[in-house]
Amino acid sequence: MTTKISFQNVSKSFELTSQNAFVALQNLNLDIEDGEFITVVGPSGCGKSTAMNIAAGLTAPSSGQVLVDDVTVRGPGPERGVIFQQYALFPWLTVRENVEFGLKIAGLPKEERRRIADHFIALVGLTDFSDSLPKTLSGGMKQRCAIARAYAVNPKILLMDEPFGALDALTRVQLQDQLLTMWSKERRTVMFITHDVDEAVYLASRVVVMAARPGRLYKIIPVDLPFPRTEEVRLSPEFAELRNQVWRAVYHPASH
Numbered sequence: 475m476t477t478k479i480s481f482q483n484v485s486k487s488f489e490l491t492s493q494n495a496f497v498a499l500q501n502l503n504l505d506i507e508d509g510e511f512i513t514v515v516g517p518s519g520c521g522k523s524t525a526m527n528i529a530a531g532l533t534a535p536s537s538g539q540v541l542v543d544d545v546t547v548r549g550p551g552p553e554r555g556v557i558f559q560q561y562a563l564f565p566w567l568t569v570r571e572n573v574e575f576g577l578k579i580a581g582l583p584k585e586e587r588r589r590i591a592d593h594f595i596a597l598v599g600l601t602d603f604s605d606s607l608p609k610t611l612s613g614g615m616k617q618r619c620a621i622a623r624a625y626a627v628n629p630k631i632l633l634m635d636e637p638f639g640a641l642d643a644l645t646r647v648q649l650q651d652q653l654l655t656m657w658s659k660e661r662r663t664v665m666f667i668t669h670d671v672d673e674a675v676y677l678a679s680r681v682v683v684m685a686a687r688p689g690r691l692y693k694i695i696p697v698d699l700p701f702p703r704t705e706e707v708r709l710s711p712e713f714a715e716l717r718n719q720v721w722r723a724v725y726h727p728a729s730h
C-alpha cells in the first residue's frame with residue numbers, strides 16, 4: 475500500500491492577541507493510504523476543518539507539513555477536489571455547466587466536456603435536471619451536483635467537509651450509498667469529515683477520532699465491515715458495536 479496523504483507533525487495556532495495564540499491543531503500525524511476512505515469525527519472545535527483545509531492547501535500550517543504523493547502541499551491543486559457543506563455552485567450556470575466548469579478551465583474540447591459531465595450527472599441521478607439552475611434544486615440535488623462537479627475533473631483525492639450535514643436523513647443515506655458506489659468504481663482517496671457517528675462508520679475503512687483543546691488525534695478505529703456496505707451491514711451487530719466504540723471515543727474520551 476502506498477501513502478497518498480501524510481500529515482507530519484502538523485500544528486496550527488491562531489493569534490488571538492499579540493500575547494495569546496489559540497492552538498487549533500497540535501502535532502497531527504496521520505497517513506492515509508491510496509484509495510482509502512477515512513472519516514474524521516470529533517467534538518466541535520477539535521480541528522477537523524483546520525486539518526482538512528491544510529491538506530486542501532487553503533490554510534498554511536504553523537509547523538509540520540502535509541505531503542500528497544510525497545510532495546509538500548503549498549496551495550490548492552487539481553488532484554485534490556474539495557466539497558463543503560454549502561454547495562458552492564455557480565448560481566448563474568445550469569447543472570451541466572456547473573459540472574463542466576472545471577473541465578473548461580482544464581481546456582477540454584466541448585464534446586468531451588459534455589460526455590464527461592453527462593456521465594457524472596447520470597451517476598448522481600440528475601440527468602433530468604441537467605439544464606436546471608441551482609436555485610430550482612433541493613439541497614440534496616445541489617449537493618449531488620457539487621459531487622458530480624468535483625468528480626468530473628478526476629481528482630485523485632476528495633476532501634469532504636460535512637458534505638451531507640445540511641440534508642434530511644433519507645437524502646443523506648441515499649447520498650452515502652451513491653458516494654460509496656462511485657468510490658468503489660473509481661477508487662479515489664477520500665477524507666470525509668462528519669458529526670454523524672453512524673455515517674462515519676458506514677462509509678469508512680478507518681474512523682479517525684479527534685479530541686479538542688487542543689485539537690489532536692485521539693484514536694483511529696479500523697472498520698472491518700465488508701464492502702459494498704448495505705442495509706444488512708448497517709443493521710448488523712458488528713456495525714452497532716463499532717458505532718458504540720466510536721461514540722464512546724468521541725463523547726467520553728477519558729473513560730476508556
Ligand SMILES: Nc1ncnc2c1ncn2[C@@H]1O[C@H](COP(=O)(O)OP(=O)(O)OP(=O)(O)O)[C@@H](O)[C@H]1O
Nearest residue numbers: 488496498516517518519520521522523524525689
Ligand atoms: N481563523 C481562525 N481564527 C481563530 N480561531 C480559529 C480560526 N479558524 C478556526 N479557529 C478555531 O480553531 C478551532 C478548530 O476549528 P475547526 O473549524 O478546525 O474545528 P472543527 O473540528 O472543524 O469544528 P466543527 O465541528 O464545529 O466544524 C476552533 O476552536 C476554532 O474556533
